[in-house]
Amino acid sequence: MHRTICLIAMAAAALTGAWTPVALGDDISGAGATFPYPIYAKWAEAYKQKTGIGLNYQSIGSGGGIKQIEASTVTFGASDKPLEPADLKQNGLVQWPQIIGGVVPVINIPGIKPGDLVLDGATLASIYLGEISRWNDPAIKKLNPSLNLPKLDIAPVYRSDGSGTNYLFTNYLSQVSPNFSKTIGANTSVQWPVGIGAKGNEGVANQTTQTGGAIGYVEYAYVKQTNMTFARLINRDGKAVAPEAKAFQAAAANADWAHADGYYLILTNQPGATSWPITGASFILVHADSKDAHTAAALKFFDWAYTQGQSLAEGLDYVPIPAPVIKLVEKTWQDSLTVNGKPVWPAK
């Protein structure tokens, strides 16, 4: 019997051993959001070549990233949805925006080319609520008097997997439509009353291109790289804008970061004539007083990413954080970040 227990214990040790993350010397470890994973990976590769310091980023989802930083198993967590200031305080965390992206509605209507169709927030919300079910609905016609819209059923397609994309999209629709806010609300997953759920950007894109009359929403980079038929949106200032890098940056620049406690700011529906209305930042989370000696190295990496990593970000169709915001963030590092009680920024 003694031996039995011994064997079971050994097996258990072997099993749990496989789960313990392996710390690789000087490497920085992070976990979280999947949306910024491609750019974090790209930055990590370039940074490793330059400095020899690697970054081990596990794209396990924002929820997982928040849990891992709370448990201090990683140096930083990453989330597509900012934590509320109260949550930050409660868990002793500091967050800042690291990279910007956006969500773009894509459509499949015979004869309509990219950018032809214009929608506003209220109409988009009505489509996803099932209130508008045909493309030749008066509400859509009114926004597009010159287009010849067919009498075709609208097939709404949504992201089925919990994602930052869902959060931004539903957050925007909740802001512009009281009815959407009341019946559906904003979250990384919501209960959609109509339509079909597809997994990931690739799933939504595929379902939209396959189904006549479909409308979906995907990340900007995905639209750009696959040349999908996007719709323009009317922003808060009443101007129709196309999804372009400068429209996302305008939204980020026009946002009031200086007065946002803990950078708790969602970039949807921001003011400005050129702002794209469904813009969002992806956030980094660290402990305000970290026990992790890698924190200083992580800050150096993020500083390098802000200043030297911009062209890499643009190459992957992400949008860099505007310079004034970087200044604010680095001030936050200086003022509110310590490792074992000692300030770590500016780095030596």
Next chain:
Amino acid sequence: MSAVTIPYKVQLRREARTERLFRVGATAAALLVLALLAGVLLALVYGGWPALKTFRFGFLTHTIWNPVTEQFGALAALYGTVITSLIAMIMAVPVAFGIAVFLTETCPLWLRTPIGTCIELLAAVPSIVFGIWGLFVLAPVLQHWVQPWLIDVLGDLPLIGKLFRGPPFGIGLLTAGFVLAVMVLPFITSVMREVFLSTPRSLKEAAYGLGATQWEVVWDVVLPNARAGVIGGIMLGLGRALGETMAVTFVVGNAHRISGSLLAPGTTISASIANEFTEAVGTLYTSSLIALGLLLFVLTFIIIAAARLLLLRLEARHGARL
């Protein structure tokens, strides 16, 4: 004479020790399975407890799955799981039966090994590949050719018409069932083939000698003899269909709704967990997803238990007749 002779008692002791070690080792291996299973069950109950406590029995009877208001009910996922697996079984079992009969009875000997290997290879394809194939290849075909036909021809029939209504999205419960059918086919087929092969030659030869046709031999001799194995194979396939995650997630449509139509999007338990667990924040949400896992565990257990009971009753009846 010069060979070293191990004293008799030492040798006996050594053998006894080896024997004991072997027995303990084997027992430990078996106990490990039990311990793991108990561990999984405990972890699921513990993790799902907040949700079970909050929603009680309503967790099983509500179709609302709303992460925003934190209202969770598992009925839609449960429905989708059962329906997709049923569709898979209805499609896969007859085909698997056909393949197994062909391979064991009518196939020329030189062709048996290649076909058998091909079917086993099908089991080695990763489920993500089936998912992508389902989404990019199968779904468009179903959407443009099969589903419009189903809606036209079957949609207006009484009773079953309801199952074939609504717009042809390409993905949905039917597509998920179809992909699952392809995935479970090799499992059911290989088990069936093995048990068909185990039919005593003398029995078959006797039947042929009495003038039975090939069909009669299969139906009246091979099948009754292989009943337990056939049911076992079907259950193996069903177990896999119930738990399959990745491929289903791609093609099921992922909507927490029960719409009555097989063409409509739905969801399954494992697809919901795969879709939502990574980004789920908050105790109630995560624990509801874990409770879904518990539900799948219980569902699978019930089905396996039911299969055992069925087998026992069959055996009893068979025995009584003898």
